[in-house]
Amino acid sequence: MRKGKFVSQLRFYFILLILIPILFVWVFVSMFLRADYLDDAVLENRIVMGNIETIIDETLINAETSLYLIGNLIIEEHADVDQILKVLDSHGDQFELVEVVDEKGILLNAYPSTNVLIGSDKSAECYYETFATGADTCWSSSFISPRSGNPVVTLARQIGDKTIVGYVNIDHIANVAENFSKNYNHEFHISIVGSHGEYISAKNREFVYQRRIINRFDEICSIYENDEPYGTLDHLGESTIANVTYIEKSGWYIIVFQPYTEIIREMTELNRVFLLTAITAILLGLFYAFRQVRKISREMNKISQETHTIAGGDFNHSIEIDTYSEFKQLMDDFEVMKGSIRSRNDQLHTLAYQDALTGLNNKAMIFEQINRWIADKGIKNFGLLFLDIRKFGNINDVYGHRNGDAALAKFADRLRQFEVDEGVIGRFWGDKFIILIPNFKGVDVLLERAERIHIAFEQPVAFNNIEIPMAFTIGMTQYPLDGEDLNTLIRNLDLVMHESEVIETGRTILFNEELSKKVRRRIAIENELAKAIDNQEFCLHLQPQIESKGKHIRGFEALLRWDNARLGKVGPSEFILIAEQSGLIKQIDEWVMEHAFAEIQKINKLFNKEFLISINVSAAQIQRIDFADKVIALMDKWKMKPQLVELEITELSILNIMDNVTQNINKLREQQVKIALDDFGTGYSSINHLSEIHVDTIKIDRSLMNNIDKSQRKWIIVKNLYNISKQLKYDVVLEGVETENQISFLKQLKEVYIQGYYYCKPQPIEELIAYIQKWQKEANEQA
Template identity: 35%
Template sequence: MSELNKIMNAISMEALDAIPTPIFFKDKDGFFSGWNRAFAEFCGLTSYSAELGGSLGIYAEEDRKLLHEGGNVIVETFVTRADGKQRNVLLHKAGFVKNNGQTYSGLVGTMIDVTELRSAEKKADYLAHYDRLTELPNLVLFQDRLNTEIIHARRHDEHLAVFAIDIDHFKKVNNVFGHDLGDSLLKVVARRITETIREEDTAARFGGDSFTLLLRNIRYEEDAAIIAKKIHESISQPFLLDDQEVFISVSIGIALYPLDGDDVQTLIKNSDVALHRAKERGRRTHLFFTPEMNFRAAEQMKLQNSLRRALDRDEFIIHYQPQYDAESGRMIGVEALLRWQHPELGMVYPGQFIPLAEHIGLIVPIGEWVLRTACQDARAWNEGNKNSIRVAVNLSPRQFQQPDLYEKICQIIDETGVDPAWLGLEITESAVMQNVDYAICVLTDLKKLGIHLSVDDFGTGYSSLSYLKRFPIDLLKIDRSFITDIPKDSDDIAIVSAVVSMAHNLNLKVLAEGVETLEQKDFLHSICCDEFQGFYFSRPVAAKQIFQ
C-alpha cells in the first residue's frame, strides 16, 4: 500500500507540473508544504524543498479563516520573487480536508500574475484622465476636481476661480513651424502656466490650445487678477522654436464661485464666455465674466442662426461707394460693400457679422454671392456706356486661399457676361503675405484676365517692399486710419506722403479711403494721390442710385 501511495503521489505530481498555472499547498499551520513546477519557476525556487521567504512566507489572516471554516477566497497582493522583483498576483485559495473528513488540514491555491493587466488598466485610467501631450489633467478629471472643490467651498464658505485660457493666433504657429514644434510650444506653455499657480490649484488642458485653471480660496477679483497678470508676463517671454525666438500671448476669461455660478458646467461655460469677450477686445488680455456677456452670447447665437439662413432668404444687399479720379473729379469706380437686411434687426453692417461668418465658415459662399452680384451690376451699368466704371470687390483672406479661386472667378465672369476690365479685386496685405508664392501665381493668372488688382488697407499689415514689387497689382489703397488725422498729425502726413511716393516709383496708383473733409482732399491732391473715396464725396448708396 505504501508503494502504491508513492506511485499515486508521483503521478499526481506529474499531473500538477503539467499545469501551467502556479499551484501551491499550505499545511494546517499556514506554511507552504508543496507546489508545482510553474509555482517554483515563478517564485524562483530551485527545488521542492527550498525555503520560502519574503512575502510568500507570510501567514495571511484569510488562511486562518479558511482552515477553521473552510470555503474559498480570492485576494490580490504583491509578491516579491526570489530575484527581488515584485509582481502583482491574484491568489485563489480554498481549504481542504483529509483522513477523518471533518477537520480542515490544509489549503490549496492558484496564483495568477496580473502585473501587466494592472499596468494596462493604470495606463488606461491615466489616459482617461490626463492629457497625453502636456500630462495635465483633461476635461474629465478637471470637472471631477472642480465638483469636489465646489462641495468643499460650499461647506466652508470659500470662493473659487475658473480660468479659460487660449493662445492667441496659435494656428499661425502651426502653419509656420509645423505641428511638431507647435506641440513643443504647448508643452512649454503648460509648464509656464503650472509654475504660476500653487500646488493646491489645478491646471488642465481641454485640447488644442485651450487650457483651464481651478484656483482655490480666491475671495476677491484682485486675487484672480494678480494670477492672470503673472500668466500674461510668463507667456510674454520668448519661446525658442527651431532656433528662432517666438513671441505669443494669451487671452483669459475668468468666472468666480459662487458669484458667476455654483455648479461645474455653469462656471466652465461662463469662463469661456468671458474668454471670447477678451478675444473680441483685441486679445492679450483677461476679462471677468458679467451677466451681460451671457446676453451678448445669446444674441450672437441668435445672429449666427439667422446668418446661416440669410443667403437662402435673399437678405443680403450691396451698397456701392463711388471712387473718384483726383485730377478730373470723374467717378471712375465703386467699391462693393455688403449689408445684411435683417428682418428683425434692420440694417446690419459688416463689422457686426463678417467676423461671425468667418468663424462659422460662411465667408466663402457669401463672398461668392457678393462677387456674382457685383458683376451683374457692373454689366448692367457699363453695357453701352462709353465712360465705364470699375466695380471693386473685396476678397476675404479665406476666400483668397481657396484652391479653386481662379476657376470660380472665371465661372462667375462667364455666367454674368461681365467684361473683366470692369472688375476690380481688393486683397488685404495679410492675405497675400500668408503664402507669397501662391499669391503671386494666383494674382498673375487674374491679371492675365484683365482684372484690376488692389492691395487693400495698405499700411496696416506687414508686407515688405521686396515682396510688394513682385505682386502684379495696379493700386494701393491707403487705410482710413492714416487719413483721419490729416493734415493735423505730422506722423500720418509723413507716412501717407512716403506711401504715395513709393507707389509711384513702383508704377502703382494710390487710392486714399476715408476722405471726409476738404482739407484732407486738398492735402492728398497736393502730394499727387491718384484716387479718392470717402464721405466727402459720397456715402455708400444702392445700385440704382449710382448714376443719380
C-alpha cells in the same frame, strides 16, 4: 410524561427563539443586499457601457476628422498619390480604403487603388439617401470587408461637389467586448450591434464574422427607447440584467449583460454562512437552554444592527462578538464581504471620477467638487482656471494620436505642481483642463497663479526624443462674483473660452459683463451670419470713384451691407472678421462677387459705358489655391471683361502670407484683372510691399485725408505716396474725401480719383443709377 412534554415544549420554544431571529435577519439581509447588489450591477454595467461608448465616440470622431483632412488633401490641395498614401499610412490602419466619388456617383479614384474598379457606379450606395436629407456625413451598417476579411463600416462625407468615402477598420471595436470581459472579474457579456441587430463586437468573435443577429433585438431596442434603467433578458442560455445605450452618430447599440448568477453569487455564499450559523445556534440552544437565550438574542441584535449598517452603505463600522466561535466566524465573513464591497466601490469611484489617461480628476469629479464647495459655508470664494490647449488637433495630426495622448499626460504631470492649498486639478475633456482654487485673497492671487502656469509651460513637453510646445490660453471665473451655482459658472467660463479662441495664446482672460456681452454678440452674429445668404439679408451698395476734377467716373467699389431681423444693421467691420474666423467668408465673398458682376453689367449696359467694379477680397480667400480659378470662372459666367474687374487687398491682411498670395495675383493679372492695394499707408512697411507684390492701383487710406488741408505732415506723406505710385504707373484713389476744402487741396494732384461722401455716399443700385444720370447731366451742362 407531563414533564417530558413540558421539556419538549420548552425545547421547541427555545428553538423558535433561536430560529426566528436568525430567519428574520436572513430575510432582511437578503432583501437589502439583493437590492444593493442589483444597484451595483446596474452601475457597473453603465460604467462599462460608458467607457465603451467613449471609445467608440473617439473612434468615430477621429475617423470623421481624419477623413475630412484626407478629403481636403485630395480635393482642395490636389495632393499626389504618394502624399495621400503617406497620410493614410500616418493614420495606421484606421482606413482600409478611401474613395473619391463625383456628384453623379461615379468612382473617380481610390487610395490605395489596388483591386478597385475606377469608374464604377456608386449612386445606389446608402449615403446618397442620407445626403438627400441635408446631412453631409453618413455612417453605414457594418460589413465584412472582401479585401481584408475584417469588419468595416463606410464613412461618407461631402466636400464640395465630391464625396469622400472611407472604409473604416473597426476590428479594434470588434475586440472591445472580449477585452472588457477579460478586464473584469465578473462575467460580463458585452455586445455591440448595428441598427439591424447584427453583431459588431461580441465575446464570441465568430458572431461578428458570421454576421449573426442578436437574439431579442426588438426587446433590446425597447429598453433604450422606453428609457428603462435596465431590462431582464435571457442571453446565451442565461438569465441576465441588460443595460442598453444608443450611439446616434453610427446607429449602433451597446448592450452589457450581467448574469444573475454573478450578481447573487456572494449573496448565496452569505446565505450559506447564515444557514450554517443557524443550525449551530439551534444545537447550542438545545444544550444551553435558558442560560444562553439572552446571549443569543444579544448577539443576534448586534448582527441585525450590522446588516442595517451595511444596507445603509456604512462599511467602516464593525462590532465585537464575545460569544460563540460561529458568530465570530459570521462576523469575519461580514468583514470579508464588506471589504469586497468597499474594494469594488473604490474601483467604481475611480472609474467614475478619475481620468484614465492623466490620472487627474475628471469632469464629473470637478462638478461634484464645485457643488460641494458651494454648499460648504466654510468656502467663501473659489476661482476656476480653465486651460484650453490651442490647435491640439494639429499635434495629433503631426505626431499621431498615441504621442498626442502622451503629450497630454506629460502636460498633466507638469500641471500637478500647482495642486496646492486644497486646490483641485482635473481634465475637463479632450485638451482642456481646469484648476479650482478655494478661499483666495483677491483676484491678483488668481492672476499670479495663471502667470506662473504660463511660465511653467514656456518649455515644451518632452518624451521619447520628442519635444512638443503646448500653447494655451487661460480663462477665469470666480465664485460667487461670476455665478452662485454650477451652471452659471460653467456657462460664463464657456463665454471666456469662446473669447480666447480669437486672441493669441499665452493670455489670461477674466470674465466680466462687458466680455459676456461682447461674446454673446459675436455668437449671435456668427449664428445669424450662417443664415444670411439663404435669407437674402445681404445687399450691395456701390460708391463711385470720380476723377478729382469731377469730369470722369472710373468705376465703383462694391460695399457689402447686412440688415438682420434680429440684430438690425451690422457693419462689415464687425461681421467680416467673424466670417473669416468661422469659415463663412468663402460663401460671402463669392456672393459679393456674383452680385457685383451682375450690377456693374446692368449699369454698363444702361449707360453704354465700361465702368470697372472694385471688390474687396479677404486674406483667407486670396491665399486659397483655387481662388484665381474661381474668379476667372465667375467672370466667364457673367461675361465680364477682366480689365473691368479690380480686386482690393489690404497690406495687413497679406503681411505674413506673401508667398501664398503672389501666385494667385500673378495668374489674375495675366488675365488683365486689376489688383488694388487698399488702406495704403496704414500697414507695416508700406513702401516695401510695392517692391514685393505687383498691383495696378494704390488706394490711400482715409486716415491721411482727415484735415489734410491743415496738416503739412499728412500732405507731405500723401504727396510722396502719390509720386511713388505715379512713377510706378499705378492708378491712385484717395479714400474718405468729404469736404470742399479737401477737394480744393487735392486738386494739386493730377490724375487721381476721389472716393468719398463729397461726391457720393455708398448707395444701392437704384439710387446710384439716378445719381449717375444727374451727374452726367451736370457734366454735360458744364461742358
